[in-house]
Amino acid sequence: MPTTRGSMAGSGEVRQGDDIARIRARRPLQDEIRDAMLHEFILSNRFEPGDRLPSEAELTKMFGASRVTIRTALQSLKDQGYIRIVRGSGSTVLPRPETIKSGIDRLSSFDTYATLAGQKIHTDDLEITRIASPAKEPLAEMFGAALVTKISRTKRIGDARVALIVDYVPEAVLPLEAIRAGFDGSVLDLLLLHGLAEYSDCTVTAVAADAALCQQLNVPDGAPLLQLSELTRDTLGKLVNRSETWLAPASFTLQLRRRREP
Amino acid sequence: MPTTRGSMAGSGEVRQGDDIARIRARRPLQDEIRDAMLHEFILSNRFEPGDRLPSEAELTKMFGASRVTIRTALQSLKDQGYIRIVRGSGSTVLPRPETIKSGIDRLSSFDTYATLAGQKIHTDDLEITRIASPAKEPLAEMFGAALVTKISRTKRIGDARVALIVDYVPEAVLPLEAIRAGFDGSVLDLLLLHGLAEYSDCTVTAVAADAALCQQLNVPDGAPLLQLSELTRDTLGKLVNRSETWLAPASFTLQLRRRREP
DNA sequence: AAGTGGTCTAGACCACCTG
DNA sequence: AGGTGGTCTAGACCACTTT
Numbered sequence: 012m013p014t015t016r017g018s019m020a021g022s023g024e025v026r027q028g029d030d031i032a033r034i035r036a037r038r039p040l041q042d043e044i045r046d047a048m049l050h051e052f053i054l055s056n057r058f059e060p061g062d063r064l065p066s067e068a069e070l071t072k073m074f075g076a077s078r079v080t081i082r083t084a085l086q087s088l089k090d091q092g093y094i095r096i097v098r099g100s101g102s103t104v105l106p107r108p109e110t111i112k113s114g115i116d117r118l119s120s121f122d123t124y125a126t127l128a129g130q131k132i133h134t135d136d137l138e139i140t141r142i143a144s145p146a147k148e149p150l151a152e153m154f155g156a157a158l159v160t161k162i163s164r165t166k167r168i169g170d171a172r173v174a175l176i177v178d179y180v181p182e183a184v185l186p187l188e189a190i191r192a193g194f195d196g197s198v199l200d201l202l203l204l205h206g207l208a209e210y211s212d213c214t215v216t217a218v219a220a221d222a223a224l225c226q227q228l229n230v231p232d233g234a235p236l237l238q239l240s241e242l243t244r245d246t247l248g249k250l251v252n253r254s255e256t257w258l259a260p261a262s263f264t265l266q267l268r269r270r271r272e273p
Numbered sequence: 274m275p276t277t278r279g280s281m282a283g284s285g286e287v288r289q290g291d292d293i294a295r296i297r298a299r300r301p302l303q304d305e306i307r308d309a310m311l312h313e314f315i316l317s318n319r320f321e322p323g324d325r326l327p328s329e330a331e332l333t334k335m336f337g338a339s340r341v342t343i344r345t346a347l348q349s350l351k352d353q354g355y356i357r358i359v360r361g362s363g364s365t366v367l368p369r370p371e372t373i374k375s376g377i378d379r380l381s382s383f384d385t386y387a388t389l390a391g392q393k394i395h396t397d398d399l400e401i402t403r404i405a406s407p408a409k410e411p412l413a414e415m416f417g418a419a420l421v422t423k424i425s426r427t428k429r430i431g432d433a434r435v436a437l438i439v440d441y442v443p444e445a446v447l448p449l450e451a452i453r454a455g456f457d458g459s460v461l462d463l464l465l466l467h468g469l470a471e472y473s474d475c476t477v478t479a480v481a482a483d484a485a486l487c488q489q490l491n492v493p494d495g496a497p498l499l500q501l502s503e504l505t506r507d508t509l510g511k512l513v514n515r516s517e518t519w520l521a522p523a524s525f526t527l528q529l530r531r532r533r534e535p
Numbered sequence: 536a537a538g539t540g541g542t543c544t545a546g547a548c549c550a551c552c553t554g
Numbered sequence: 555a556g557g558t559g560g561t562c563t564a565g566a567c568c569a570c571t572t573t
Contacts, residue, residue: 039542060510066558077544079341082559092472095508098559099552106510115477116378118531208533210354215377215527217479217497217520235479235497241531246357248322248368258479265477267529269380269503271470301561328539339563344540360540361570 044074045084053093053104064094064102114267118211118243120197121166121174121256121263133167134196136227141187142179150179154250158182160190162198165227172229173262179253198252202243207251211243215265218257228259235260306336307346315355315366326356326364376529380473380505382459383428383436383518383525392430396458398489399426403449404441412441416512420444422452424460427489434491435524441515460514464505469513473505477527480519490521497522 048070052058065073070081085102088094096102125132142159144151151157159181166174178198180190184207193201202208220234228236236257243252258265310332314320327335332343347364350356358364387394404421406413413419421443428436440460442452446469455463464470482496490498498519505514520527 041542068558079545080543083542085559096559097552098550099557101552101558105508116529116531118533203533210533211531213529213531215477215499215529216522217499218522219495219497233481233495235481237477237479237499246367260478260480267378267475267477269378269473269475271380271465271472303561330539341564342562345561347540358540359571361538362572363539 040076041080041083041087044076044080045087047074048084049088049093053088058104060104060106062104064104066101115213115265116267118199118203118208120199120203121176122195122197122200125166125168130168132173132196135165135167135172137164137194138162139187139191139194141182150253153253154179154181156181156183160185160187162190162194164196166196168262171259171262172227173259175224175227175257177255180251184251198254199243202252207245208243209246211241211252211254214240216240220257224257228257230259237263237265302338303342303345303349306338306342307349309336310346311350311355315350320366322366322368324366326366328363377475377527378529380461380465380470382461382465383438384457384459384462387428387430394435394458395429397427397429399456400424401449401453401456403444412515415515416441416443418443418445422447422449424452424456426458428458430524433521433524434489435521437486437489437519439517442513446513460516461505464514469507470505471508473503473514473516476502478502482519486519490519492521499525499527 048064052064058064064070064085067078067081067085070085071078074081085094085096089096089102093105093107094102095105122132138161140161142150142161143157144159146152146157150159159179162178162180164176165172166176176198180198180202185201185205190198190201193204195201199208216238218236218238220228220230220232220236222232224230224236225232225234230236237260239254239256239258241252241254241256242250243254245251310326314326320326326332326347329340329343329347332347333340336343347356347358351358351364355367355369356364357367384394400423402423402425404412404423405419406421408414408419412421421441424440424442426438427434428438442460442464447463447467452460452463455466457463461470478500480498480500482490482492482494482498484494486492486498487494487496492498499522501516501518501520503514503516503518504512505516507513
């Protein structure tokens with residue numbers, strides 16, 4: 012019943028200091044509590060898989076927060092796969108998800124994936140060119156813009172060629188000069204950095220390497236490759252990027268978690 | 274300020290009838306309001322892409338619900354990609370997501386995908402066999418069980434062979450007899466029906482069709498195929514199914530929406 | 536300065552699960 | 555029957571955007 016906020020004056024000042032520190036850091040209480048529960052209860056093995064967590068009422072007292080705040084934190088842990096919540100019964104700790112922290116369903120660049128996996132990834136054969144297409148061309152029509160920058164490169168891990176990536180970005184979204192200046196291997200990272208990418212719709216197929224591809228990726232003619240075709244959009248749904256990626260499956264497999272329909 | 278619930282007695286009885294009807298149907302108010310906003314505001318084009326929705330305060334009055342309830346409904350619309358919410362500014366309607374209502378990131382069977390896409394899918398070459406493997410075998414070790422049922426079949430749309438699917442389910446999870454009795458093309462649907470499947474971790478690669486595969490799928494030797502390897506688990510994280518799928522990419526491509534890391 | 540969404544509280548009633 | 559999570563309310567303060 013303390014805290015600086017809230018509907019009525021509190022008698023206890025216990026949490027006030029904490030509150031101020033947190034607000035300074037602009038960190039929501041619910042996030043603090045979620046992280047506290049994650050580290051102190053779960054990751055520390057204080058509660059092991061199968062164990063029941065304290066009830067929401069108890070947690071309310073333990074953390075001195077309202078039930079709504081506690082629930083928000085618990086829901087977040089549930090969404091991340093750490094606990095299971097059953098009405099009328101309680102919350103139990105789940106076997107640690109061997110996750111796949113970030114699968115292909117997350118909008119992250121291959122550079123980022125590789126780095127997270129502890130791999131050093133290199134960019135070769137970089138070509139950045141400006142395309143001025145007539146208004147009727149599919150590319151211009153797709154973006155609703157005539158000036159588009161094409162960025163093509165191959166990716167290498169150690170001595171192995173692992174991917175060919177070709178991106179198209181309209182000049183109006185990110186000028187060619189900005190791309191040249193900021194490009195460090197990933198167009199997507201550049202877009203994310205500028206807050207220009209929110210989501211992409213991605214199609215995955217298997218294709219046989221043609222002459223051009225097998226030369227670029229150094230694979231035999233007809234070798235099976237994963238092809239990803241993506242259209243990336245910003246928060247407003249505006250198309251900001253078209254991307255085509257070919258992956259040599261020996262070096263790169265896609266992983267994702269499929270969840271039950273809610 | 275009305276309603277039967279709530280902290281204090283209400284003066285207006287306006288919503289009481291609605292409330293009772295809703296509670297009978299066990300439908301949360303927040304869901305009703307979300308659907309009402311979706312249909313009356315967005316799908317009806319009363320507010321078009323780019324338009325601002327009423328503020329939360331206004332919605333509170335319009336629907337006679339508390340702000341928390343209104344916010345839950347709005348968040349749900351945001352999660353589904355219908356609106357954008359900006360602090361200090363308001364909520365705006367987004368261009369209708371051409372979504373991909375349900376991509377590969379959802380735990381649905383290929384039968385379900387095909388049906389949703391308006392395709393009639395057929396099951397051929399069905400084989401259901403019981404495997405009793407010594408405890409040291411990888412299959413037995415994986416499931417922690419010696420008795421496992423193997424279900425193998427091909428899928429066909431019209432005259433085209435589109436997939437080969439092989440599933441393994443431990444007898445302890447679903448007895449062979451239950452599978453024989455309930456199988457209508459999809460092991461996953463059977464597991465979902467019994468509440469036995471919560472999520473799966475899935476690996477996607479491209480492979481070249483070997484002799485056995487090209488015979489079963491009627492594709493040329495060495496043709497590129499999509500291979501999905503899945504381990505499906507229940508709410509407790511217990512392994513309930515291993516599944517291998519080979520897809521002829523001409524007939525089946527995978528689609529998914531990739532979202533920015535929160 | 537006014538308005539909007541983000542966060543939080545305390546209290547209430549209900550449905551469900553477990554003794 | 556008692557405890558637990560699910561849903562809901564009214565009110566408050568804050569941070570951010572807009573005017």
